[in-house]
Amino acid sequence: MSQFGQSEIFGIASLLVTLLQYGPYSWRTYSGELHPHVFSYSIWGIGAAIVATAQWSAGAGPGAWAMGMVAVLCFVVVGLSLRADVKYISKRDIWTLVAALAALPLWFYTQDPLFAVIIITLVDIAAFHMIFRKALARPTEDSIVFYAIAIVQYALSIFATENYNLTTLLNPIALILCSAAVIAAMYLNRNGTKITAS
Template structure:
């Protein structure tokens, strides 16, 4: 158990480290977060975190608790300095986020709720994926790279391994690897 707590602490530390350059780049105007994506992620991360905690994830979910705060800060900067356009898919993601909350809190069906969280999160990635495809330097590559590593560590920090505790992490690893790949390739080929 103590080893898992050490790993959980490492994931929290890596979350802080990974978002320092992102926040620095956001403040300087180099990174322009999509505000609505971060609002959606704030809601979804909150639901995912509480589902994980209530199902025994323990230290493996600690970084998601911190991510609630980080999402709120970046969302705020997104509304001040980032991209604010809302498209149809954003509305779908927000609706799915609220349906996930409904299934979790009212219907007491955390599995379906978590599936909706993952689907909504994946759809919420679309504006963020679209943006660096067009503007490959508009996102902070280092943040996504560190996050892929951090979330992998978080899987090993899970105190109870189940669909409800691990699936959100697995999804997030895949999503961050996609972003790292996209940012790397688009930057490489935009110089040609």
């Protein structure tokens, strides 16, 4: 493979899709149209930075580029979200945040990138749980398009990955499935099929 090959092309494509995903989303958050879950994006920002580092060390190459950019943009969304109403945060969300943040330091105690990715993936799922519950309760306060583009971005990052293994694939596959669940929750509750969080 040449120095600039298929992996690099998919890597650049994933970066462009990430910008396409977060650019309008950030603007709509700034304008008050959307109200992202502050806790979820805080967790994702930290988690994405760790996953990008672990993926890079495991040989993901350009497959780790988008995750690194996601880490930065998640914190942009957090900053913009703090300007808005945060009444949707529940006691369960607070406990989820505490548990997720408590789990994050565990990855420092291992030399194994896979263990780090497993921990972060579980933390990401916990963050998605908060988004999912909010999508059920307030389906119009977030963007279906954002999560649909997220699926494309994570799929492109998989195609950009140079070495396929559990370390490089677990997190993006989990995020694709979680994004699909959030889309379904918002779509169904916007269209008359009322599903409530337990």
